[in-house]
Amino acid sequence: MLDRLPQPGSDPLWSLISAFRADPRPGRMDLVVGVYRDESGETPVPEAVRRAEARLAQAAPSKAYRALSGNAAFNAGMVRLLLGDVPARLARTHAMQSVGGTGALRLLAEMIAAARPDATVWSSDPGYINHRPLMTAPGLRFETYRLREDDRALDLDAMLDDLKAAVPGDVVLLHGCCHNPSGIDLSEPQWAEVSAFCAARGLIPLVDMAYQGFGDGMEADAAGLRRVVDENPTVLIAASCSKNMGLYCERTGAALVVGESPAAIAPVGPLLERIARASYSMPPEHGAAIAAEILVAPESWLREVDAMRARVNGLRSALGDALEAEGADPAFAGLRRQKGMFSLLPLGPEEMRRLREEFAIYGTDTGRINVAGLRHEQIAPLARALHAVSRIRTFARPSPAAPLQRQVELIG
Ligand SMILES: Cc1ncc(COP(=O)(O)O)c(C=O)c1O
Known part of the structure; x- marks a missing residue:
């Protein structure tokens, strides 16, 4: 029976997480895993x-x-x-x-x-x-x-x-x-x-x-x-x-x-x-x-959730500011206004691969990053890296048929 088992490919998220763990570079950033992290990089247990x-x-x-x-x-x-x-x-x-x-x-x-x-x-x-x-x-x-x-x-x-x-x-x-x-x-x-x-x-x-x-x-x-x-x-x-x-x-x-x-x-x-x-x-x-x-x-727990939300929103505006300071393309502006832990970068799989290989920054190939996984000290290097890999020629307005990840025309 076991020789007849289908062999599903390995989960792409877990492959990325394993690659991140094996990466020895000191400034590496894990923006793949979907957990909230605090400024020390830990996923805290709320006091409540x-x-x-x-x-x-x-x-x-x-x-x-x-x-x-x-x-x-x-x-x-x-x-x-x-x-x-x-x-x-x-x-x-x-x-x-x-x-x-x-x-x-x-x-x-x-x-x-x-x-x-x-x-x-x-x-x-x-x-x-x-x-x-x-x-x-x-x-x-x-x-x-x-x-x-x-x-x-x-x-x-x-x-x-x-x-x-x-x-x-x-x-x-x-x-x-x-x-x-x-x-x-x-x-x-x-x-x-x-x-x-x-x-x-x-x-x-x-x-x-x-x-x-x-x-x-x-x-x-x-x-x-x-x-x-x-x-x-x-x-x-x-x-x-x-x-x-x-x-x-x-x-x-x-x-x-x-x-x-x-x-x-x-x-x-x-x-x-x-x-x-x-x-x-x-x-x-x-x-x-x-x-x-x-x-x-729930009062004290609600205050803790408010603090987590404020931190994520703070990270979003700090990243928005840093990208603007870099002169990055306005297509990144969505990062500032989007909600919650995740955003999709206006980058394709090739740019996501460059982020990993050249800058030790790990997001998914679809461009997803977990903003709530960032620390403030990582914002400036992340903005520099995003600007560097996104040598974007045209930010076409989305055509009705184009899925989000494919809306951006990139020079390789
Ligand atoms: C949209 C969405 N639904 C469901 C889940 C699953 O949540 P849980 O970890 O509680 O199973 C997640 C977790 O990432 C999610 O993002």
């Missing part, structure tokens, strides 16, 4: 998490098996964090603890496939690298819509033009905030248009919320999602506590299903539990118990 962990250690609760749906207090806390304390929303929402945001996406994909095996999931191009494997694993079809900037804002016409091919019952995958990999988010009026578009056409929004708090603030980042929930009969939500609580390896997240009425969501719980039972049985308790503690009195 440490305190909650200490309290839990003190209480030493039993490690006996828990419910298939996970920690009930966590689920309730996550619903309030995502949807606000609005009884009309809460009454039509079912929440299930998941193995990180990834696990939530997979649970929801399995649920969609159980209900509508012929559904197509529409995801952004560029998009999160794991959306396609997660959605197609249970056999769903996968198509993309264009996501790019036009005149300093997301080009909604291109996005909705592509989504016109979606049919009722298809699923539209949206990033709740801080789009990975582009940092290009929907504005408030654009959320309104997308929400109305889905409602009018019977499309089901699936909102992936992996960075709540990193864009404009915990409440502001949920505003688009909440509008979608208020205006659409069925909405799916995949939420992650990896970034905003720093619980990456604790695998803490939630899958939420919002239906038209409390009766409409009645079959959701048993189905999700059956899917979980046939996969991992029940989710890990530790991260959820920490998050549940934090969500009861």
Whole structure:
């Protein structure tokens, strides 16, 4: 049997991370890994998490098996964090603890496939690298819509033009905030248009919320999602506590299903539990118990998230200033206004290779960098290197057909 196993190529991100680790150059920069780092280069454990962990250690609760749906207090806390304390929303929402945001996406994909095996999931191009494997694993079809900037804002016409091919019952995958990999988010009026578009056409929004708090603030980042929930009969939500609580390896997240009425969501719980039972049985308790503690009195945690967001925004403006001081092409200006941890550089694979080989700066071949992985002392050398590799001849305005990475004509 083993001789018949398919041999998937190695994961491109992990290959880059291994190459970075093997690179002996002192000024090397890892802008690949998707974790927040502080000024010392560490991925910190928030104080609120440490305190909650200490309290839990003190209480030493039993490690006996828990419910298939996970920690009930966590689920309730996550619903309030995502949807606000609005009884009309809460009454039509079912929440299930998941193995990180990834696990939530997979649970929801399995649920969609159980209900509508012929559904197509529409995801952004560029998009999160794991959306396609997660959605197609249970056999769903996968198509993309264009996501790019036009005149300093997301080009909604291109996005909705592509989504016109979606049919009722298809699923539209949206990033709740801080789009990975582009940092290009929907504005408030654009959320309104997308929400109305889905409602009018019977499309089901699936909102992936992996960075709540990193864009404009915990409440502001949920505003688009909440509008979608208020205006659409069925909405799916995949939420992650990896970034905003720093619980990456604790695998803490939630899958939420919002239906038209409390009766409409009645079959959701048993189905999700059956899917979980046939996969991992029940989710890990530790991260959820920490998050549940934090969500009861979230004030100090919210201040810590505010500080992380301020740091990322500070890095974005410092990099913008440094690029301007270098006289770099205005095509880099998006770095300053984009949201969250990631941006796509207006560079092709050849320039990304030069960044690695000549400057020991590691981003992905698609041009993605993790701005939240930078330290201030790295800003000036990064700006110099970006300017050096981007001997750009023409910054053509995006043509409707051109994906983001291919919009820039480069001299090799
Ligand atoms: C858009 C998006 N969705 C989901 C995830 C998965 O989150 P988790 O690590 O909680 O599984 C990530 C992580 O990078 C992400 O960027």
